[in-house]
Amino acid sequence: MKMAATLPNELHKFCGHAQRLRQILDETKRCFEDINHSGQFNGTQIVTAELLKEEESEVLSVIEKPQTIIVLGQTPYAKSRIVNELFNKAIFPLLDERDNDSKFRMVRFRRGDTLSVSLSLPDDYDLVDNLEAYNGPWNTIPKNDLELLDNGGTDVANGTAVLEVTINHPLLRFGSQLVVAPSKYGDSVEAVLQKCVEDATPLLVYGFVTEHLFDKDINELSELGKVTNFRPVFFVRVPPPGSRTVDTDPPDGAPGSPTHQIKLSSSCDLPTSPSTWPGNKDLLSQGFKHVSFVSSNLAYQQLCKLGYLSDIVAGKTPVRKSLTRDYYEGESEYIERFQEIHQKFALFTRRTLQSYLINASSVLNQSHTRCLNMFIMSAFDMARDMLITPKKLDFAKEKEEELYKSLLKMAVSKLDEIKSLISETISNMKDQLVQEAGEYDFLGVDIDDDGQIQTSKSLKVCTGQIQELVLSRLNHAVAGKLISSIDILRDSYTGTLTRCLESLESLDRENPEGAKTTDALKQILNAAYQVEITVRSSSSLIKVLLERMKQMVQSMPWKTPPKIDVDWKEKVAADMLGSLSEARLAKSISSQIKDRLNKSHEAFLSALKQLETKHTGRLDKIEEQRLKLRKVHAPKVAKLALESTSLKDVVLYGMPQMGREVGRGQYGVVYACDSWSGHSPCAIKSVVPPDDKHWNDLALEFFYTKNIPEHDRIVSLHGSVIDYMYGGGMSPAVLLVMDRLQRDLYTAIKQGLDWISRLQIAIDVVEGIRFLHSQGLVHRDIKLKNVLLDRDNRGKITDLGFCKPEAMMSGSIVGTPIHMAPELFTGRYDNSVDVYAFGILFWYICAGHVRLPSAFEQCANKDHLWQSVKKGLRPEKLATFDEECANLMQHCWERDPSKRPYLGDVETQLLSIFERFYKKKSPVNTKQDKSHKSSRNIARHTRENK
Numbered sequence: 001m002k003m004a005a006t007l008p009n010e011l012h013k014f015c016g017h018a019q020r021l022r023q024i025l026d027e028t029k030r031c032f033e034d035i036n037h038s039g040q041f042n043g044t045q046i047v048t049a050e051l052l053k054e055e056e057s058e059v060l061s062v063i064e065k066p067q068t069i070i071v072l073g074q075t076p077y078a079k080s081r082i083v084n085e086l087f088n089k090a091i092f093p094l095l096d097e098r099d100n101d102s103k104f105r106m107v108r109f110r111r112g113d114t115l116s117v118s119l120s121l122p123d124d125y126d127l128v129d130n131l132e133a134y135n136g137p138w139n140t141i142p143k144n145d146l147e148l149l150d151n152g153g154t155d156v157a158n159g160t161a162v163l164e165v166t167i168n169h170p171l172l173r174f175g176s177q178l179v180v181a182p183s184k185y186g187d188s189v190e191a192v193l194q195k196c197v198e199d200a201t202p203l204l205v206y207g208f209v210t211e212h213l214f215d216k217d218i219n220e221l222s223e224l225g226k227v228t229n230f231r232p233v234f235f236v237r238v239p240p241p242g243s244r245t246v247d248t249d250p251p252d253g254a255p256g257s258p259t260h261q262i263k264l265s266s267s268c269d270l271p272t273s274p275s276t277w278p279g280n281k282d283l284l285s286q287g288f289k290h291v292s293f294v295s296s297n298l299a300y301q302q303l304c305k306l307g308y309l310s311d312i313v314a315g316k317t318p319v320r321k322s323l324t325r326d327y328y329e330g331e332s333e334y335i336e337r338f339q340e341i342h343q344k345f346a347l348f349t350r351r352t353l354q355s356y357l358i359n360a361s362s363v364l365n366q367s368h369t370r371c372l373n374m375f376i377m378s379a380f381d382m383a384r385d386m387l388i389t390p391k392k393l394d395f396a397k398e399k400e401e402e403l404y405k406s407l408l409k410m411a412v413s414k415l416d417e418i419k420s421l422i423s424e425t426i427s428n429m430k431d432q433l434v435q436e437a438g439e440y441d442f443l444g445v446d447i448d449d450d451g452q453i454q455t456s457k458s459l460k461v462c463t464g465q466i467q468e469l470v471l472s473r474l475n476h477a478v479a480g481k482l483i484s485s486i487d488i489l490r491d492s493y494t495g496t497l498t499r500c501l502e503s504l505e506s507l508d509r510e511n512p513e514g515a516k517t518t519d520a521l522k523q524i525l526n527a528a529y530q531v532e533i534t535v536r537s538s539s540s541l542i543k544v545l546l547e548r549m550k551q552m553v554q555s556m557p558w559k560t561p562p563k564i565d566v567d568w569k570e571k572v573a574a575d576m577l578g579s580l581s582e583a584r585l586a587k588s589i590s591s592q593i594k595d596r597l598n599k600s601h602e603a604f605l606s607a608l609k610q611l612e613t614k615h616t617g618r619l620d621k622i623e624e625q626r627l628k629l630r631k632v633h634a635p636k637v638a639k640l641a642l643e644s645t646s647l648k649d650v651v652l653y654g655m656p657q658m659g660r661e662v663g664r665g666q667y668g669v670v671y672a673c674d675s676w677s678g679h680s681p682c683a684i685k686s687v688v689p690p691d692d693k694h695w696n697d698l699a700l701e702f703f704y705t706k707n708i709p710e711h712d713r714i715v716s717l718h719g720s721v722i723d724y725m726y727g728g729g730m731s732p733a734v735l736l737v738m739d740r741l742q743r744d745l746y747t748a749i750k751q752g753l754d755w756i757s758r759l760q761i762a763i764d765v766v767e768g769i770r771f772l773h774s775q776g777l778v779h780r781d782i783k784l785k786n787v788l789l790d791r792d793n794r795g796k797i798t799d800l801g802f803c804k805p806e807a808m809m810s811g812s813i814v815g816t817p818i819h820m821a822p823e824l825f826t827g828r829y830d831n832s833v834d835v836y837a838f839g840i841l842f843w844y845i846c847a848g849h850v851r852l853p854s855a856f857e858q859c860a861n862k863d864h865l866w867q868s869v870k871k872g873l874r875p876e877k878l879a880t881f882d883e884e885c886a887n888l889m890q891h892c893w894e895r896d897p898s899k900r901p902y903l904g905d906v907e908t909q910l911l912s913i914f915e916r917f918y919k920k921k922s923p924v925n926t927k928q929d930k931s932h933k934s935s936r937n938i939a940r941h942t943r944e945n946k
Contacts, residue, residue, distance in 0.1 A: 005346045007086070008170040014067055014353040015174045017651055020724075021360055022063045024643050025056070028364060031636050032371070049371045049637070055363045061201070062360040067353065068177040068200035071207070072224070074217050075100050076183050078207035078238040083180060085341055087169055092180070093143040096241040102183070103148045105163055106196065107141075109178040112166025117145060119161040122195075141165065189223045197228055201356055203349055204233040209240050212298040221306050232330040232355070233308055234348045237299075239338055300334060308332040328362075328652070330355035354651050361648035368641035372703060375634045380776075382626045386619050393612050400608070404601045408594060419586035425477050430577055433470045437573035438566040440469055451563040462564060466572045474577075635696030642699040642720060642734070645706070649719040653677040656721060656737055658684050665799075676737050679718050683740035688726065688733045698734055705800045708775055713768030715739050715788055715798040738798070742791060745841075746784035750850050756921060757793045758845045759914045764795035765841065766907045769834050772803065773903065778830070779803050782837035783816045784844055817862050818852070822870045822895055832897040838906070839892025843875045846885050884913055 032049040069086065073079035076095040083092040092107075108120075117133045132142035145163060171178065181196050204224070208217065224233070303309045309332055333348045335341070442465055445458050453459055562568050656676040663670035668687035676682050689695040705717045718737045726733035743751075745761060753761075765787055772779055779786075779800065786799045821836035823829040844850060853875035859865035865873075874893055877886050888909055894900045901909075 005343065005350060007342065007346045007349060008173065010346055010349045010353060011067055011171070011174050011176050013350075014357065017357050017647065018063045020643075020647055021059065021357065021364070024364060024640060024647065025059050025063070028367065028640050029056075031640060034636075035371075035633050049374075049633075051367050055367050058363050059360045062356045065199050065201045066175050066177050067203060068179055068197075069171075069203045069205060070179045070181065070196050070200065071205050072181045072196075072220070073207035073238070074209055074213070076102065076104055077241055078209050079180055079183075081238045081338075082205055082207045082236065082341070083178070085338070086178070086345070087167075087171065090140050091165075091167065093140050093146070094241075095143075104146045104183045105148050105161065106182040106192075107146065107163045107165060107180040109165045109167060109169075109172060109180075111168065111172035111175075113168055114166065115139075115168070116166045117141065118164045120164045121161055189220055190227060193220075193224050193227045201353075202228060202231060203352055204228065204231060205345070206233050206235050207238040208235070208299060209238050210299075213302045218302065218306065221303075221308070225307060230307060232348070232352050233332045234345055235303060235308070235332060235334045236341055236345075237336040237338060303332070303334065309334055328355040328358040357651045358648050361644050361651070365641055365644040365648065368637055368644055369703075369707075371637050372634060372641060375629055375637070376776075379626055379629060382622050382629075385622060386626075389615050389619060393608070393615065397605075397608060400601070400604050404597060404604075408597050412590065412594070415586055415590050418590060419582045422478055422585050423582040426474065426577055426580065426582070429474060429477060430574075433473055433577065434570045434573045436473070437466050437470055438570040440466065440569055442564075447564050451565045451568075453564060459562070463572060466569060467576060470573050470576055635693075635700055638699035638703045639695055642702050643722060646720045646722045646734075649677070650721045653719065653721075655723065656682065656684055656735060658686070658735075662740070672740060673737065677718055679737075679739070681740040682718065682737050685736040685738065686733050687736070688731050690731070701800055701803065702734075702736060704777060704803055708772070708777070708800075711768070711771050712794075713764050713771060713796055715741070715796045739796075741788040741796065743789055744785045745787040745789060745795065745845075746850055748789055748793070749784065749844060749848065753793065755848070756914075756918060758848070759910065759917065761787065761789065761793065761795040762842055762845050763907060763910045763914060765797065765838060766903055766910060768795070768797040769838065770903045770907065772797070773831050773834070777803050779834050779837075781816060781819070782834055782841055783819050784841060784850065787841075817865055818856055820866070820869070821893075821897070823897055825866060825870060830897065832900050835900045835903060835906070836893050836897075838903075839889045840875065842885070842889045842892065846881050846889070847878055848880075882913070882917075884909070888913075 028051060032051055035049040071079050071082050071086075073082065075097075076099045077097065080092045080095045084090050084094065087109075091109075115138075117131060119131070132144045141163075177200070179196055179200070182192060206221070206224075213221070221233075300309065330352050333344065335344050442462050445453065445461050445465075447453055447458075453462070653676055656673050659672035659674065661669060662672050662683065668685050671684045671686060673682040673684045674680060676684075687694075687698055689698055702717070702720055706720075708714060710716055716739050718739070720737065721735045723733045723735060748761075749758065765782070769779060769782065777800075779797065780803065781799065782797070786797060787795045788798050789795060819837040819840045821829065821833040824833055843853065855873055855876050856865060859868055859873075872895060874890070877890075888901075888906065891899075891901050892906065
């Protein structure tokens with residue numbers, strides 16, 4: 001039974017929820033701190049688990065600041081009437097119009113055992129002053145203690161002091177406060193309002209007396225909107241001084257909302273029954289001085305223009321704004337019947353405090369969701385890294401081998417081509433080289449005017465300089481053409497290989513040694529394979545080529561010192577060119593290339609092995625991190641996410657009312673529920689986790705299920721509530737609220753569901769599994785009881801208890817024994833286990849009964865069954881099976897996961913089977929017609945996708 005909507009009850013409920021919110025916040029901060037200090041996630045896998053300062057600040061503003069009723073008003077009288085009405089006693093002196101020009105100080109009510117007053121300064125110091133309340137017993141605050149006298153500004157402290165009142169009242173029992181705003185502001189309106197709402201979770205009340213708002217009222221409310229960011233305000237019409245207010249129906253033609261009132265100014269009594277109220281003239285004749293219908297529509301319209309209220313069509317009830325999933329936007333309220341203030345303000349307080357709690361819970365839940373999504377993406381990155389890195393290493397080794405063999409083959413097979421290249425180069429350049437030699441000026445040699453030299457050493461120097469000139473020019477040309485002949489290999493081999501190595505380097509960029517190894521490999525490539533030889537004397541190929549040329553030049557014995565002139569220079573150059581052997585030079589070049597290739601190949605393999613060792617160690621560390629992420633960090637954060645979103649749901653929708661038991665499983669009991677959060681009918685899965693592991697598993701199930709987009713073939717999860725009082729508060733129960741359907745597939749087959757309907761359900765199940773896989777999820781427990789049927793016998797997949805993103809699976813052996821694929825027992829599997837499980841489920845659909853397959857009945861126990869399945873045992877083919885159906889199920893339960901079909905192909909084949917059987921069937925009923933039309937739509941959609 002729901003608690004009555006009284007103000008103390010609403011404040012009490014808020015305190016309980018705020019305390020729970022504080023616990024979740026504290027646990028969140030500890031959990032995130034643990035993750036950041038013990039995770040040690042390197043590289044790009046994950047950053048930090050972070051609760052943003054703005055998020056923490058918003059949550060703290062709700063749980064640390066006391067809920068405070070802040071009374072504002074058009075006049076001091078309006079505020080005094082509201083305060084006394086809320087306390088239900090004359091604690092505040094009843095002021096009147098004569099006090100409108102007086103200046104009253106701010107008053108704060110707190111709970112205390114005794115009734116007392118004091119003056120408090122902003123810095124929490126008490127002001128010693130002789131208050132009238134000190135002179136004797138009192139029940140109503142003396143007016144003189146409230147009023148600030150004009151003392152010429154000599155006592156500044158007294159002017160800024162707040163009158164603190166302690167009173168033992170249920171309204172203040174749970175740490176709540178009530179603040180009465182001062183009047184005749186000495187400071188700016190903004191500063192005074194800011195002082196009222198600071199350090200408070202505000203519940204704003206504004207009382208007005210007149211038919212419309214004055215300029216000062218509008219200015220005050222405008223500033224209030226700015227200061228509070230237009231938090232909701234409870235506007236209440238206060239009866240004027242010296243009058244009583246009675247309700248009456250509005251006159252014909254008068255607006256239906258807000259309510260109209262009769263304003264009476266007399267001490268005469270009215271009849272108690274509204275039906276016997278006299279007309280206006282009769283009221284006047286009975287002694288009432290003034291009777292008139294007063295409409296506050298003008299004030300209402302002014303509040304609409306200020307942005308506090310929604311402007312509505314006369315005669316219609318205001319419609320509250322719809323609540324979004326993540327943010328609750330409270331609304332201001334407006335009442336004219338002052339006597340309804342208790343009931344209406346209690347409901348307003350409920351909605352306003354709910355908005356604070358829901359928004360704070362949503363902010364906290366966003367941080368949990370952000371962290372969990374980060375974990376999932378990091379797990380995918382880690383899994384990809386562990387899968388791709390070995391393949392990249394193998395690729396690098398394979399490509400280098402291809403490159404090595406290709407260049408080695410070229411060095412051997414293109415000997416004649418190199419020889420022709422050299423011969424052609426010498427032939428083309430001979431005249432040019434001879435001419436350059438004739439024009440050459442020797443350096444460092446003494447030659448007389450007749451061209452004679454005196455020593456054989458000088459002759460040798462001259463000959464050497466001619467050799468250097470001719471051979472260097474020739475060498476540059478030959479080397480350049482050699483480079484061009486093999487440069488085509490650069491893009492096809494070395495470019496791809498270099499990119500692969502750079503990728504390996506980026507994966508291990510946190511490891512300096514790994515980077516050095518990768519850099520060494522790239523240098524080997526640059527030196528050996530890319531043949532990036534610039535025509536410089538420092539190039540090793542040019543140096544060797546030049547030396548070989550020099551060795552091949554025949555020595556030139558001179559009998560007598562020759563005359564050093566142009567002819568002699570040209571002759572030396574020509575003889576040198578003629579003495580070069582193209583065959584020997586080509587063979588020498590080929591040999592040099594082979595030697596260099598062999599050395600580079602060996603160096604590459606050695607460096608690659610070192611890199612492989614480095615990456616193996618890194619991948620082992622990543623696997624440890626991924627295991628910790630899956631087993632420790634993600635479950636803890638998921639539990640916090642479950643708690644924060646459950647708090648939001650219970651504040652917004654309340655505890656669901658559980659009806660009869662409709663099912664029972666290994667991990668919980670399912671109850672019926674008429675309606676909850678606008679959904680009807682519902683099913684409530686009640687789970688009491690016995691330990692932290694079960695708590696965390698349940699929390700992860702809820703997180704993955706809650707974040708699955710709505711789909712026709714998946715049972716919708718509407719929300720969750722945690723019953724902390726279950727089991728005396730020692731073992732809380734988690735209530736998961738979802739759609740309630742008619743029956744499961746196990747029961748339907750047992751009750752004799754027809755073949756066409758069973759085929760349709762098979763299509764539905766495949767469609768549902770495909771959708772889960774498209775979200776990166778693996779169900780891991782596809783079976784008859786996890787397929788629920790609606791009124792039209794359409795299937796929906798339920799119980800996502802084992803459902804996880806593929807990257808977050810830890811290799812646990814989960815599922816129902818007869819539906820479990822063989823690779824599940826190895827701990828290394830993927831989403832193809834759902835294809836296997838569907839194959840077993842399809843066997844039951846085709847068999848039309850729920851008895852265990854005979855092949856499985858022979859197994860003595862679960863372990864015997866698993867061993868037999870690993871060896872190839874599968875359900876037997878029944879005589880009643882359609883051949884195409886039998887082939888499909890056998891294909892689905894293949895031992896090798898890579899040989900199992902894609903679910904898109906399975907769905908296409910099932911649709912074909914459905915169409916074939918439907919055409920053979922006699923006229924069908926309406927429900928089957930609907931199913932067939934739906935299947936045809938699916939078939940058309942599948943064809944369009946293809």
